[in-house]
Amino acid sequence: MNKYRTHNCGELTKKHNSKNIILSGWVNKKRDHGNLLFIDLRDNYGVTQCVIDKSNQYFVNLEKIQLESVIKILGKVVERDKDSINLELKTGEVEIAIESFEMLGQCKELPMPVFTDQEYSEEIRLKYRFLDLRRKKIHENIILRSKVISFIRKEMNELGFLEFQTPILTSSSPEGARDFLVPSRLNPGKFYALPQAPQQFKQLIMVSGFDKYFQIAPCFRDEDARADRSPGEFYQLDLEMSFVEQEDVFNVVEKLMINLFNKFSSRKLLNNKFPKIPYEEAMLKYGTDKPDLRNPLLIYDLTNVFTREDVKFDIFKKLVKSGSKVRAIVTKNTKDKPRSFFDNIDKWAKDQGASGLAYFTIENQNEIYAKGPVGKFFSTQSLKEIMKTTGAAVGDSIFFACGKIKEVEKISSQAREKIAIDLNLIDKDSFAFCWIVDYPMFEMDDDNKIKFSHNPFSMPQGKIEKIDYKNPLKIKAYQYDIVCNGVELSSGAIRNHRPELMYKLFSLAGYDKKQVDDKFSGMINALSYGAPPHGGIAPGIDRIVMLLADEKNIREVTMFPMNQNAQDLMMNAPSEVSENQLKELNLSLKKKK
Numbered sequence: 001m002n003k004y005r006t007h008n009c010g011e012l013t014k015k016h017n018s019k020n021i022i023l024s025g026w027v028n029k030k031r032d033h034g035n036l037l038f039i040d041l042r043d044n045y046g047v048t049q050c051v052i053d054k055s056n057q058y059f060v061n062l063e064k065i066q067l068e069s070v071i072k073i074l075g076k077v078v079e080r081d082k083d084s085i086n087l088e089l090k091t092g093e094v095e096i097a098i099e100s101f102e103m104l105g106q107c108k109e110l111p112m113p114v115f116t117d118q119e120y121s122e123e124i125r126l127k128y129r130f131l132d133l134r135r136k137k138i139h140e141n142i143i144l145r146s147k148v149i150s151f152i153r154k155e156m157n158e159l160g161f162l163e164f165q166t167p168i169l170t171s172s173s174p175e176g177a178r179d180f181l182v183p184s185r186l187n188p189g190k191f192y193a194l195p196q197a198p199q200q201f202k203q204l205i206m207v208s209g210f211d212k213y214f215q216i217a218p219c220f221r222d223e224d225a226r227a228d229r230s231p232g233e234f235y236q237l238d239l240e241m242s243f244v245e246q247e248d249v250f251n252v253v254e255k256l257m258i259n260l261f262n263k264f265s266s267r268k269l270l271n272n273k274f275p276k277i278p279y280e281e282a283m284l285k286y287g288t289d290k291p292d293l294r295n296p297l298l299i300y301d302l303t304n305v306f307t308r309e310d311v312k313f314d315i316f317k318k319l320v321k322s323g324s325k326v327r328a329i330v331t332k333n334t335k336d337k338p339r340s341f342f343d344n345i346d347k348w349a350k351d352q353g354a355s356g357l358a359y360f361t362i363e364n365q366n367e368i369y370a371k372g373p374v375g376k377f378f379s380t381q382s383l384k385e386i387m388k389t390t391g392a393a394v395g396d397s398i399f400f401a402c403g404k405i406k407e408v409e410k411i412s413s414q415a416r417e418k419i420a421i422d423l424n425l426i427d428k429d430s431f432a433f434c435w436i437v438d439y440p441m442f443e444m445d446d447d448n449k450i451k452f453s454h455n456p457f458s459m460p461q462g463k464i465e466k467i468d469y470k471n472p473l474k475i476k477a478y479q480y481d482i483v484c485n486g487v488e489l490s491s492g493a494i495r496n497h498r499p500e501l502m503y504k505l506f507s508l509a510g511y512d513k514k515q516v517d518d519k520f521s522g523m524i525n526a527l528s529y530g531a532p533p534h535g536g537i538a539p540g541i542d543r544i545v546m547l548l549a550d551e552k553n554i555r556e557v558t559m560f561p562m563n564q565n566a567q568d569l570m571m572n573a574p575s576e577v578s579e580n581q582l583k584e585l586n587l588s589l590k591k592k593k
Helices: 059-064 120-128 135-159 199-207 246-266 280-287 303-307 314-321 341-352 379-390 406-424 497-508 515-517 521-527 541-549 579-584
Strands: 020-032 036-043 044-054 070-077 093-105 181-183 191-193 212-221 230-240 277-279 300-301 324-329 358-365 367-371 397-403 435-436 442-444 451-452 481-482 487-494 534-537
Touching: 020 044, 020 093, 036 059, 036 070, 044 059, 059 093, 059 199, 070 435, 093 367, 093 541, 135 212, 135 541, 181 442, 191 300, 191 435, 199 212, 199 230, 199 521, 199 534, 230 246, 230 541, 246 435, 246 487, 246 534, 246 541, 277 280, 280 300, 280 435, 300 379, 300 406, 303 324, 303 379, 314 324, 314 397, 341 358, 341 397, 367 379, 367 521, 487 515, 487 541, 497 515, 497 521
Parallel strands: 044 093, 277 435
Antiparallel strands: 020 036, 020 070, 036 044, 070 093, 181 191, 212 230, 230 534, 300 324, 324 397, 358 367, 358 397, 435 481, 442 451, 481 487, 487 534
């Protein structure tokens, strides 16, 4: 018999009544009733109420014990009275009459309480993460994460995928985020890079003749922190398949996501077949390629309306003449909303750095007219055109934004979300997945130079011999994102497996043949020895668990996260290293002036 416990703190019920048991765990709470002392003992599995009488020799010591100390209790299971049953606990029908106890691990004064999910500062929570992880909510989130990963592994195996591990020490890539570099002791002056993703390796696995690969892959990117992105490292379900088209990847991922979200959440899936939205359509209708489809509001392009002679809204008309675009959002049946509702939206837009949002409400008294601060600038005929374009009706209101394309997309996307929240339009009890497809292969950077918009290893759409290299911005790629509730879970692509085509596409982005050979020597060499058509994707584990746990910050589903400055406050990393360590690596530090 195990000397520390006969049962765990989450399994005792009425069927164990009168049994002698041993429990070990943390002192979660104490309640001193004078002659009786109640102790809630907690372990990974649950909480059990224990009670000791003042006549017991151990009463005084238990009375003084610090919360979160680890103790071992010997006692007897006693069925509770009906009036004292606690339905919130799995063990709530019984309690343990303590006979004796043993101290296993004494706790110092706590920097933060554990028995509550009250919010504390990031610094305290991360410095004492081992205490933070004892708290019920985050403890359950981490257990959920483990179960999700186990479920994914099971599903992938059943779908015929094999799990392989790719190298952690690899070469630096010129694309993507900043690399974490690791100096080589055996090769002075040279550096490894931690993989931003196993991109090249998983393609090489396909070239090696394996048909379906996956792994729960650690990835490392020297990026700034965000609520949905950890600084430094994260995990993704990395997968790749040979002899596939885009639809084959979609079918596998959709089946996995449907099974996964149905397994671990009671919230409904709005679509069992995920909609496919072309990138250009997404940017027009939602202002983003990460749309939240739970939000019914759409964005409309009304630029042409402001070229009409009978529209006198001169501020927008001048901007449109200089190349700006006008986007509009319709809110249904909002004519009875108070003026403050509309003014608050306008003020909010200005707080975001925009010039504000113009608005009016469509009314009808003998003829169509617009009521609101800018309503007088629109004729009946122009309003009818707006109604035809947007589907707006009498009683609806319309918000307008005007600006350069990227600016107007950004504020209209934010406004779509803000207005939907204010009007309580978002179904929070659901998951809405979609695919964003038909991404442009290239885009212009801030210096008006051509660059890859997504993954440079993607296959362009259409027949290879008919690709219009003279108009690279018109080339679309077999690239796709999977999005859920406005959260991008992953990007993926059908890969370019033809070296001659890769050289041509890279040349459009300013890389000559030697640069491609130098940076991607392993990939180019492998593809020249007979490579199958292949493609894949890599949904983020952290973001999947965030959605399932209904958390807004990735820190809440990550066991040992860093802070916003990429520091591990618990382990004091990054830290300084000794002169001897630097000497071994043939490195010296140059101090900032």
